[in-house]
Each structure stands twice: as C-alpha cells, then as structure tokens.
C-alpha cells in the first residue's frame with residue numbers, strides 16, 4: 001500500500017491500542033513508525049518487504065522498549081507491525097517472520113487496483129475525521145519539539161514520490177498525499193517558527 005494507507009492504519013490502530021491500554025501517544029512518532037519499514041525501498045541491496053518488514057524482528061527490537069516503558073510502548077509497536085500485517089499483507093507478499101522463515105505472506109491485490117485505492121481513501125477519510133473529532137489535528141499544528149520527527153516520513157516517503165522515488169504516487173491518491181504532506185510540513189514549521197524568524201531577523 002502507499003504511504004496514505006500506512007499512515008491512516010498506523011494512526012487508527014495505534015489510537016485504538018492507546019484507548020485499550022489507557023495510554024497516550026506521541027503522534028509524530030506513531031505516524032513515522034507506520035511507514036518506517038518502507039525505508040527498505042531506499043536502501044540498496046535490501047529486498048523490499050523482506051527482513052525490514054518482518055514483524056518477528058519488529059517485536060524482538062521492541063522488547064527492550066516494552067521492558068522500559070511497559071504498556072506505554074504498545075501503541076508504537078502496533079503502528080510499526082500493522083504496516084506489514086495489514087496493508088502490505090493486502091497489496092503484497094511480505095516476509096513476516098524472517099529470519100524464522102523466508103516465506104512471504106499476503107493476498108497481493110494490485111496496489112493500483114480500484115479496490116486498493118478505495119481502501120486507502122476510506123482509511124484516510126476515517127483517520128482525518130478521527131483527527132478532527134479528537135482534536136489531534138490541532139495538537140499536530142501546535143509547536144512541539146517532537147514535530148521534527150515528521151521530517152523523516154516527509155523526506156523519505158511523501159516528498160520524493162512526486163518525482164517517482166522510491167514509488168510514484170498514483171493520480172487518484174494525490175489529494176490525500178498532498179493533504180498529509182502539507183500537514184506534516186506545517187507541523188514541522190510551526191515548531192521551527194521561532195528559529196526561522198530569528199534567522200530571518202539576523203539576515204535582515
């Protein structure tokens with residue numbers, strides 16, 4: 001699935017986990033983790049949807065975090081593993097249990113098919129409605145030091161897709177893509193506002 005589907009499902013599953021575990025989440029981190037496995041698209045010689053998409057590895061890597069933060073860590077683990085377990089399972093074949101087995105799992109519906117695009121749109125609309133309802137949208141647009149974390153998904157999976165790197169965003173998903181890109185950039189710049197103004201004043 002494209003970034004939109006991952007971001008939406010990451011947000012929704014993490015919020016559900018937070019609700020069930022009565023914990024709070026840091027949204028920039030939740031959103032970034034939801035697309036993190038696709039970093040393998042940018043690394044040469046690493047198979048896409050291979051080891052970096054393994055939910056077994058994600059759980060192993062998360063064990064110290066769970067020991068340290070207990071249930072507070074669970075929404076973040078959820079956001080990370082849903083990437084391979086839900087969206088990439090639907091539109092691809094993923095090595096979910098590497099290194100235990102290199103077998104790939106998934107139903108591999110064409111990522112550009114109307115079914116998949118509709119799914120991404122519905123997930124995006126539910127996420128956006130939920131962000132408005134819970135005022136998470138306002139939180140994202142308030143200055144907070146963690147907003148800068150959004151620079152990672154912005155520079156790796158949102159901005160470069162307009163020049164077809166690492167994937168080309170389909171025309172049918174450009175609107176939600178631009179909305180998320182604008183939201184992320186606004187969130188980053190809101191926090192950097194003071195610094196930017198200082199620099200500009202010095203230049204003047």
Ligand SMILES: [Zn+2]
Nearest residue numbers: 037038053088
């Ligand atoms: Zn992926």
